[in-house]
Amino acid sequence: MLTVIKSINDLGICTVVDLHRVTGISRPAIHRMVDSLCSFGYTERVSGKSAIRLTSQILSLSAGYKPESRLAEKAAPVLAELQKRLRWPLTFATPEDDVMVVQETTRDSNPFVFDSGRTGLHLPMTTTAMGCAYLSACTTEDREAVLERHRRRSGPDDVRGDGVAAARYRIAQAAEKGYALRSGGEPERTSTIAVPVVVYSTAVGALCTTFPTSAVVLGDALNNYVPLLQESARAIAASFEN
Template sequence: MSTKKNNDHSGNGLFNQSLEKGLAILLAFSPDMRTMNLSDIAKATGISRSAAQRFTYTLEALGYLQKHPINKRYSLRVSTLALGYRYLLVNQNVERANPFLLDLNLTCGETVNYSEPDRSDMVYVGRFPTSRRTPVHMPLGRRLPMYCTSAGRAYLSRLPAQQRKEILTASERVPYTHTTVTDIDKLLELCDEAADSGYAYANGEYYAGDMNVSAAVLDTSGVPIGVVSISAPETRWSLSDLRRQLAPLVMETARLISVRDPSPAELEPFAIGAGKAPPSAG
């Protein structure tokens, strides 16, 4: 992905490096490293093996890691989901968007996503999938680069031109498919087009065959805070039809989320089963 490490905070007396290292261990697990031994963890996070042993012991005791009894390799426990789930529980922007996203999903019949920016990525925090066959699975929490997605371009189109260019320039612009646009000038042109039209589009630039249109959600000051997207496969849509028929819908949904509070009746279905956060273990 296109995310980059945070700036060096080592000189700041308030910065807790131990906490940083503990979180780095959790984030080091990936599809390529589903399990790790102490040496793997030390190498992946840049800490000593003895430090890795202390941190993994603590994370295991807290219920975030588990160690295989035979090969002694560590893996994540399901408890780590609670860290991200807390964000969804308290995010008022996602809460207010949900009723409008559901209406859009029912209207267009395709998958509707809501994403928020993090550095040079968009992170998917809301999703209403289509009931029809689709080649793409996009779980909540998935990160996609801004430069090659309609969500990212819709967000960038609402930023000042210089900030937009800085983000694109700093991105690792990988050609994921044969349609991926990586040229800076062309990307800036697409963002300018999105700023003029009110929506952005992408033609299978991250996932081949997956087309999408997106529009930014704005706060009361006109600052982009999230993006509404419709994702649809090329087996059911042409890019021209997608833009002509679905772009107006995604723009109207983004506008409604930006300016109108959903009613208590609209919010009620999304509160059912939420309940209270469970008490901490121990």
């Protein structure tokens, strides 16, 4: 069916004979598929019903495909390569409103899994390493919009430890160092190092690794993991820019 749809898209207005010639599919089979496509409104018959063409309804098939999906496609092979060099689970997430959404993770293939960082998981933006890494590379306008919404929800900074002042400090540290660090917090007894992913000078997400705090000396982790994460972040960006 997809082969027929693609062929109609390539040919424009065409006949069953045209489709048979380019696809090699038998004419009876093409007739059945065309009838089905017409019944669902994806194609219509023209020129006295001897030819067919796609309708605007075909666009609905791509409605569920988002830019984030393309980012995940590009990130997946990069994470797979990085996993060969870095033993701990890796995660790539993108922003959605005021949260980071996990788009790709190596947890399914990594034996060292100690949290639930599954694909589709929503993470707070201002209190996580991934969120702060992303915000550190954002435009001032986008970052301030997120912080203002966070301020409205969290109340005065002296009431909650995750207020705007604390968030600004974490983001500033990430901007200065080129990475964001979470040591402690959720999940317990773990640390996370995250770096921003920037495509064409625009922050599009963040890449991180999470590991047991007791398993690696923090200084060693920073020295060893940050360059690898930054290299992989650049590889994800290059896959778009090239």
